[in-house]
Amino acid sequence: MKYDPINPDFFVNNRKRFMRKMQPESLAIFYSNDLMPRSGDTFFPFRQNSGLFYLSGLDQEETVVVLFPDCIKEGFQEVAFVKRTSDYIAIWEGEKYSKEKAREVSGIQKVYWLDEMAPILHELILLAKRIYINTEEHDRFIPELPTRNMRLARDVMERYPAHKYHRAQPILKKLMMNKQEAEVELIQQAIGITGKAFKRVLEFVRPGVMEYEIEAEITHEFIRNRASGHAYDPIIASGANSCVLHYTHNNQECKSGEVLLMDFGAEYGHYASDLTRTIPVSGQFSKRQRSVYDAVLQIMREAQQLLVPGTTLEEYSKEVVKMMESSLIDLKLLSRKEIEQQNPELPLYKQYFMHGTSHHLGMDVHDLADRYVPIQEGMVFTCEPGIYIRDEKLGVRIENDILVTENGPLDLMAGIPVEAEEIEELMSVMISE
Structure with missing residues (x-):
C-alpha cells in the first residue's frame, strides 16, 4: 500500500x-x-x-x-x-x-x-x-x-x-454515510493530491497536446504523492468531447479555441476525491465560453449552500433546477415562455443538463448511501452542475466536494483554483513561456 x-x-x-x-x-x-x-x-x-x-x-x-x-x-x-x-x-x-x-x-x-x-x-x-x-x-x-x-x-x-x-x-x-474526522482527513488528503494534479495540468495544457498526455500528467502527480491511483476512470474531454458525460477515450488532440473538461480524482487510503474543472485550451475563454462558465460557477456556489442538515436530495434538486432554468434563459438557450409551456414529464432543461447535481462521496466515488435519508452533518457530497451545448461543441462542468457541518457547508476544495480569472492567469504565465 x-x-x-x-x-x-x-x-x-x-x-x-x-x-x-x-x-x-x-x-x-x-x-x-x-x-x-x-x-x-x-x-x-x-x-x-x-x-x-x-x-x-x-x-x-x-x-x-x-x-x-x-x-x-x-x-x-x-x-x-x-x-x-x-x-x-x-x-x-x-x-x-x-x-x-x-x-x-x-x-x-x-x-x-x-x-x-x-x-x-x-x-x-x-x-x-x-x-x-x-x-x-x-x-x-x-x-x-x-x-x-x-x-x-x-x-x-x-x-x-x-x-x-x-x-x-x-x-x-x-x-x-456520516463521515468521522479520520475519514474527512483521508478525503482531504485525496483532495490535496488532486489539487496538485490540477495545478500541474494548468502548467501543461496548450493547443496541440493530446488528451492522454494530460491524463498521464495527472497520473504522475497522483502516484508521486502516494495515492493508490485514480478513484474512477478520468474524463479528459476537449471540444465536442466535453459534451459526452462519461467520455473516457482520452485520445484526441486539444485544439486552439476549445474548452477542456476534466473530471478526475485521486484515491488515498481507500477514500475518493472527485473534481471537475473546465479550462480554455488556449489559456483564455471566449466571450461565449466565459458566459457559460460563469453561469455554471454561480449555480455551483449557490447550490452548495443548500447542502444543509434536514434538506432532502429531492428538495435540493428542485432548487437547483430553478437555478439552471434561470441560467439557460439568460444564456438564450431557452425562453421563459418555453419553460412555462413545457411538459413537466419532459423538462426542457434536460437538453443541456442531463445528470444530477450531487452524490455521496467516501470510500467509493458514488458512495454507499441511502439517497432518501435527509442530509445530515458529516455527510460529504459532490456539487457538480453543468451545461452542455452540443451544437456549439461546448460543455462546462464544475465540481467541488462539500462536507455538511452544523455551521453550514464546508467546501473541501476551496483551495483549488476555480475562478475563471485565476485559471486564465495561471495558464497565461506558462503559455507565454
Whole structure:
C-alpha cells in the first residue's frame, strides 16, 4: 500500500458501531474482493471490498472478517482470516500479512490463516441463530457477475438453511454515510493530491497536446504523492468531447479555441476525491465560453449552500433546477415562455443538463448511501452542475466536494483554483513561456 498507515482505533471503533446494530445471537461475515483475471495469467489491480476495509483496514486479497458480538466462546467476538504466507510467496509476490501484522493493522486479536477457517467458522455458525451477509448493493447498479461475497454467501445459505439471514449493507449505509474526522482527513488528503494534479495540468495544457498526455500528467502527480491511483476512470474531454458525460477515450488532440473538461480524482487510503474543472485550451475563454462558465460557477456556489442538515436530495434538486432554468434563459438557450409551456414529464432543461447535481462521496466515488435519508452533518457530497451545448461543441462542468457541518457547508476544495480569472492567469504565465 502506498498510503500512510491508518490508526487501527478507527477500525476498532467501526466494528463496535456495526456490532451494536446487529441483532442478538448473530454473526456477520465479510469477504475480500476477488482478484479479477485480466488476461492469460495476469490480474487487474486488486482493490479491497469497501465494507471489509471499513471494518478492519485489512488491504489484501483472500481475507475474511467474522463479527459475533455475543459469542459465548471467549475471544471469538472478532476473528480475521488471512492468506497463509511463506518464503515462496515472499519471493514471488512480496510481503503479505503475518498474523502479527494483521493484528497491528486491524486491532483484531484473533487472527488465523485462511486454510484454518472451515472448522472455526462452522463452529461459530452453529453457535449463532442469525447470519449477516455482505452482498453488494447499489440502487442504480445491478451487477451481471456474482462477487466473491455473493458467491460465498450462497454457499453459506446452502450449508446452513435453517439460520435466519440478514443484510449487512443497510447497517453499513447508516454508518458510512456520516463521515468521522479520520475519514474527512483521508478525503482531504485525496483532495490535496488532486489539487496538485490540477495545478500541474494548468502548467501543461496548450493547443496541440493530446488528451492522454494530460491524463498521464495527472497520473504522475497522483502516484508521486502516494495515492493508490485514480478513484474512477478520468474524463479528459476537449471540444465536442466535453459534451459526452462519461467520455473516457482520452485520445484526441486539444485544439486552439476549445474548452477542456476534466473530471478526475485521486484515491488515498481507500477514500475518493472527485473534481471537475473546465479550462480554455488556449489559456483564455471566449466571450461565449466565459458566459457559460460563469453561469455554471454561480449555480455551483449557490447550490452548495443548500447542502444543509434536514434538506432532502429531492428538495435540493428542485432548487437547483430553478437555478439552471434561470441560467439557460439568460444564456438564450431557452425562453421563459418555453419553460412555462413545457411538459413537466419532459423538462426542457434536460437538453443541456442531463445528470444530477450531487452524490455521496467516501470510500467509493458514488458512495454507499441511502439517497432518501435527509442530509445530515458529516455527510460529504459532490456539487457538480453543468451545461452542455452540443451544437456549439461546448460543455462546462464544475465540481467541488462539500462536507455538511452544523455551521453550514464546508467546501473541501476551496483551495483549488476555480475562478475563471485565476485559471486564465495561471495558464497565461506558462503559455507565454
